[in-house]
Amino acid sequence: xxxxxxxxxxxxxxxxxxxxxxxxxxxxxxxxxxxxxxxQVKQDGPFVMVDAMDRRGIERIIEKHGITDxxxxxxxxxxxxxxxxxxxxxxxxxSLFIVLELAREGKVQKVYWPSSIAVFGPTTPKDATPQxxxxxxxxxxxISKQAGEQWCAYYHKRYGVDVRSIRYPGLIGWKSAPxxxxxxxxxxxxxxxxRHQAYTSFLSAGTTLPMMYMPxxxxxxIELMEAPADRVKERTSYNLAGFSFSPQEIAAEVGRHIPxxxxxxxxxxxxxxxxxxxxxxxxxxxxxxxxxxxxYDLRSMVDDMxxxxxxxxxxx
Numbered sequence: 001x002x003x004x005x006x007x008x009x010x011x012x013x014x015x016x017x018x019x020x021x022x023x024x025x026x027x028x029x030x031x032x033x034x035x036x037x038x039x040q041v042k043q044d045g046p047f048v049m050v051d052a053m054d055r056r057g058i059e060r061i062i063e064k065h066g067i068t069d070x071x072x073x074x075x076x077x078x079x080x081x082x083x084x085x086x087x088x089x090x091x092x093x094x095s096l097f098i099v100l101e102l103a104r105e106g107k108v109q110k111v112y113w114p115s116s117i118a119v120f121g122p123t124t125p126k127d128a129t130p131q132x133x134x135x136x137x138x139x140x141x142x143i144s145k146q147a148g149e150q151w152c153a154y155y156h157k158r159y160g161v162d163v164r165s166i167r168y169p170g171l172i173g174w175k176s177a178p179x180x181x182x183x184x185x186x187x188x189x190x191x192x193x194x195r196h197q198a199y200t201s202f203l204s205a206g207t208t209l210p211m212m213y214m215p216x217x218x219x220x221x222i223e224l225m226e227a228p229a230d231r232v233k234e235r236t237s238y239n240l241a242g243f244s245f246s247p248q249e250i251a252a253e254v255g256r257h258i259p260x261x262x263x264x265x266x267x268x269x270x271x272x273x274x275x276x277x278x279x280x281x282x283x284x285x286x287x288x289x290x291x292x293x294x295x296y297d298l299r300s301m302v303d304d305m306x307x308x309x310x311x312x313x314x315x316x
Contacts, residue, residue, distance in 0.1 A: 004030055006067040006108075008052050008095070009074030011035035014114070014168075014217070016176040018071060019043060021218040032065050034058075035074075040176045052095035055102075062107055069225065071112040072099045078118050078141040079270050080180030085140040092144035096151060103161045111163040112225050115149050115237035117210055118142035119167060122276045129278035131239045131285040138276045149236040156235040164224050165237035166217075169281060172301060173214030174308045182273045183209055186250055190309050193258045200264040203271055205248040208279045212242030213296040213304070220292055227290040234285055241281040242294045243301075253302040 003026055010019050010033035020043065022031045028045035036051050046065070050057040052074035061067065074095050081088030096113055103111050120129060121136040137143050145167075155161040170183025178184040185201045192199035220240055224232070251263035286292035296304070 002030070002066075003068050004032070004066045005069045005071065006032045006034060006058075006061060006065070007071045007073065008034050008050070008058065008099070009072065010047070011037050011039045011176075012073060013171065013173060013176050013179045014214075015073045016040060017173055017214050017218050018073070018221060019045070020175075021222055022071075025222060032061060032067065034061060053091065053098070055098045058098060059102065059107065062102065067108055069110045069112070070099050070102070070108050071221075071225075072096060073114060075114075075144075076141065077179050077181040078116075078139050078273055079182050079184075081141040081144075082139060082269070082273075088140045089144055092141070093147065096148050100151065100155045100161060100163065103163065104155060104159045109162065110225065111152075111161065112221065113148060113152060113163060113165050114221075115145045115165050115167045116141070117167055117169050117277050117281065119146040119149060119237070120276075120278050124278060126279045128280055128282040129239065130282050131234065139273055152237070153235045162229055163235065164232055166220060166224060166240045166286075167237045167281075168217060168240065169210035169212050169242060171212055171214055171217050172305065174305050174312060175214070182270045182277075183211060185247060186211060189247075189250060189254060189263075190305050191313070193254050193261050194306075194310055194313055197258055197260055198262040198264070199251075200266050201247040201251075202266065202268045203247050203274050204267045205263075205265050206246050207271070207274050208244050208246045208249075209274060210241055210244050210278060210281045212240065212294065213301040216242055216294045216296055219295075220286075223292065224286075224290055231290050233289050238286040238289075238292075239281050239283045240286055240292065241283040242296065243298050244280045245298050250298065250302065253298060254306075257302070257306045
């Protein structure tokens with residue numbers, strides 16, 4: 001059977017680049033992008049408007065296009081979700097149930113659903129956070145991700161649904177705007193440095209968090225989904241690590257490219273969220289089970305971001 005992919009929530013930070021990566025691998029016509037808003041960037045290939053909580057709308061797309069794999073990315077992220085916890089829970093959980101049920105009914109073969117380091121909380125070991133550890137999240141986003149992980153594992157064990165997941169760290173990319181996460185400072189800093197040679201971080205100087213450059217995250221996502229089912233041992237979600245850094249460390253790297261760059265600090269409500277998360281992640285399970293290995297470190301990520309963003313901002 002020909003692989004046909006549906007990406008729900010395709011216009012967000014991850015979705016924009018995942019659609020591009022999937023189309024490069026499987027062909028533009030084999031990947032259907034969908035969202036409640038138009039893509040931020042022009043893309044080749046089919047796009048349809050659909051609400052992630054509209055089961056019948058999603059089912060119609062699956063039937064019309066012969067979809068085999070669904071990537072469900074629609075969600076309210078950590079900082080945004082705190083402004084409307086009830087809606088965040090509804091969106092994050094209802095959309096997952098819809099897709100899991102469609103898979104249980106045999107309407108799709110494989111499901112991808114992203115989790116996050118937000119599943120961890122203040123009681124989780126901060127350094128080299130293990131694959132299996134205490135997870136007592138303190139945000140509605142983290143609570144929904146923790147619950148979602150357990151539902152994914154349940155649907156796999158009870159119904160044989162082939163659902164796969166990654167706990168993303170903070171993600172940094174230049175192709176689209178961030179979506180309201182606690183790690184967004186690490187994207188904003190580049191835009192402000194290039195435009196104004198200064199940035200005020202909403203996290204304190206020494207707040208170290210696990211991060212990843214978007215090309216690594218996209219590659220990991222596709223590699224996990226393409227791995228043989230018997231290699232996928234974790235059916236909650238896989239820890240994934242790239243590199244860890246603090247605002248002052250990324251500011252030093254940005255300063256190599258922007259002479260005179262100034263970084264100020266004005267921690268806000270997002271600081272408490274960041275303080276509840278790990279400083280570094282142990283991802284040996286992903287490395288052992290399906291061969292995960294990051295390609296970028298902090299310096300090579302900053303170098304690549306600067307080259308691409310400077311070009312984009314000049315052209316734009």
